[in-house]
Amino acid sequence: MxxxxxxxxxxxxxxxxxxxxxxxxxxxxxxxxxxxxxxxxxxxxxxxxxxxxxxxxxxxxxxxxxxxxxxxxxxxxxxxxxxxxxxxxxxxxxxxxxxxxxxxxxxxxxxxxxxxxxxxxxxxxxxxxxxxxxxxxxxxxxxxxxxxxDSFGYRRDLQPDGANVENESWAWLLDPSWKRVTLQNNASIGAIDAVLAVRATGLVDFKDPGNLSIEEIDRLMGVLMALRKRGHFSGFWETQAQSADLFSNGRTRIGSIWSSALVLPALRGIDIRTAAPKEGYRxxxxxxxxxxxxxxxxxxxxxxxxxxxxxxxxxxxxxxxxxxxxxxxxxxSHLTSTEWDYWYGGLPAAEDLPGPFGDPVVRRGSVREGGSYQERISKVAIWNAVMDEHNYLVRRWHDFLNFRH
Missing domain, CATH: 3.40.190.10 (Periplasmic binding protein-like II)
Incomplete structure (x- = not known):
């Protein structure tokens, strides 16, 4: 041994x-x-x-x-x-x-x-x-x-009139009033965001949202392609830097984003919020x-x-x-008590906090959306997944990404 x-x-x-x-x-x-x-x-x-x-x-x-x-x-x-x-x-x-x-x-x-x-x-x-x-x-x-x-982010300065920010929902990603939507281009991630959005609208009821059948994939893509034809989506991103650029230049108002993108320089000074959707997190x-x-x-x-x-x-x-x-x-043991309270405890930042490169990324008084670690992880609605019909999903997802008017 x-x-x-x-x-x-x-x-x-x-x-x-x-x-x-x-x-x-x-x-x-x-x-x-x-x-x-x-x-x-x-x-x-x-x-x-x-x-x-x-x-x-x-x-x-x-x-x-x-x-x-x-x-x-x-x-x-x-x-x-x-x-x-x-x-x-x-x-x-x-x-x-x-x-x-x-x-x-x-x-x-x-x-x-x-x-x-x-x-x-x-x-x-x-x-x-x-x-x-x-x-x-x-x-x-x-x-x-x-x-x-994770959930989705949105530009608060670009949100449509009537958006109820006290009732954030994955359904917003399909709402025509939020036109200029971005999704992550990886089928095992972006398609899960799309599943959560379609399910939240009630347009498709999936037996197992983490493992779609071929028929359910086709129905999902039918909803997404109809929106694509109407110019609903503004772009798709591969890296977190690309997602930050889409939000910062105003090309995107709402869509997939990762927590790590929020500390990138491109989003400094941008009024962007990550949602705490009522349906839960990915x-x-x-x-x-x-x-x-x-x-x-x-x-x-x-x-x-x-x-x-x-x-x-x-x-x-x-x-x-x-x-x-x-x-x-x-x-x-390697975080200050203030850092722990903010990142894991869900409490307001008692002071400006550094990002991974040492520059300030959290301003004093800020509160992380969704609350503490336990609260946020308890509300995970679905994990990223490779489904049984992964190859078929990837083919249909690429059809969706590569669609041209």
Whole structure:
């Protein structure tokens, strides 16, 4: 048996001349985190930042190009079935017992009903026959780390007359008075926003909103295409920077947005709010997996990097652009009490607060929409998902994105 403490100590030679390669997105592969890792770990850590769709493709077809795969749980099945990643040994994760219940049961509290979609626990544990399930074992497919409850954003200075901001609803995304709508172009994310919007209007009733049938996909696309033909949508975005630009230049009034986009310079001074929809949030979960090619020193460095994340300092960095962490106590120890109260506690900011790069992004007196961590995560209505009919959804989604008048 491997001594878990060994994962925290570096070999005396060789590692300083080796490089740990991390593949991920701009959500968590941030320069301050890479700089911190290089300062703390004693070996070089390099991050490769790609848009989520491309990172997913590289994860499937080129596992030799990375050691750590930093991505979303709802894409996990692709890299697992492609044999691009290897199981993580829990005995080498020093603070595994700090992982919170959301990652382990897929909801904020056991008393809540199951949440549809790709809950993180669904594919977490590696079974003896190689399948992934929520049945606990000594091996996991991905270390569950960052997550959030997302909704949509809107320009308050551009909202239509009569909009009831005390009754925010996903249905607004389909309301003609909110014309100039943007959606995220990833079918596993943007289509979920669309499902929430269509369901909120009552136009389509989905049996399982996290796993649509072919007939339900066609009905969803029928609603969206009819709006597309009327010029309802102003654009679609691939990266959070693109979403910020769409909102900042006024091309978009309402639409998909991530918490991390709100701290970008393009949105400074823009009167934008993220909604707390009465129907609940779209939840997502991210984490890190090990390339199947990682072995020897590379594998030792990879485990050390995972344990460094579990200590909470990098989690504090991503908290400063709105993301939560699966192990609450470690991250709390690296945030000021004021930061914790705002980002996790749902309280007004007692002072200006910095973003992940150190510049002020939250003004004194601001309150995060939706309340505390527990309140927001308890209202997740659906998790990002890869559906059984994913390939068909992607084809129809691309038809929708590529439609020309």
């Amino acid at each position: 491997i001594d878990p403490d060994k994962s925290l100590s570096r070999p005396a030679v060789h590692t300083r001349t080796r490089v740990l390669r991390v593949l991920g997105t701009a959500s968590t592969v941030l320069e301050p985190i890479l700089a911190g890792a290089n300062a703390d770990l004693g070996f070089k850590v390099e991050g490769k930042v790609l848009d989520g769709n491309v990172a997913h493709q590289v994860g499937v077809i080129a596992p030799e190009s990375f050691d750590i795969y930093d991505q979303w749980f709802h894409n996990l099945e692709f890299v697992w079935t492609a044999h691009s990643i290897q199981p993580i040994q829990l005995e080498r994760i020093a603070r595994w017992n700090d992982i919170g219940k959301v990652a382990l049961i897929g909801k904020a509290d056991a008393s809540l009903p199951p949440v549809p979609g790709g809950a993180p626990n669904r594919l977490l544990f590696v079974q003896g026959d190689g399948r992934l399930s929520d049945n606990p074992t000594d091996l996991i497919s991905m270390l569950p780390l960052s997550h959030c409850a 939840g997502w979960f991210g984490g890190m997996s090990l390339s199947r090619h990682a072995d020897g020193y590379a594998l030792d460095m990879a485990y050390e990097y995972l344990n460094w994340w579990m200590d909470g300092w990098p989690a504090a960095v991503v908290a400063r652009h709105g993301y939560y962490f699966s192990a609450l106590e470690p991250v709390r």
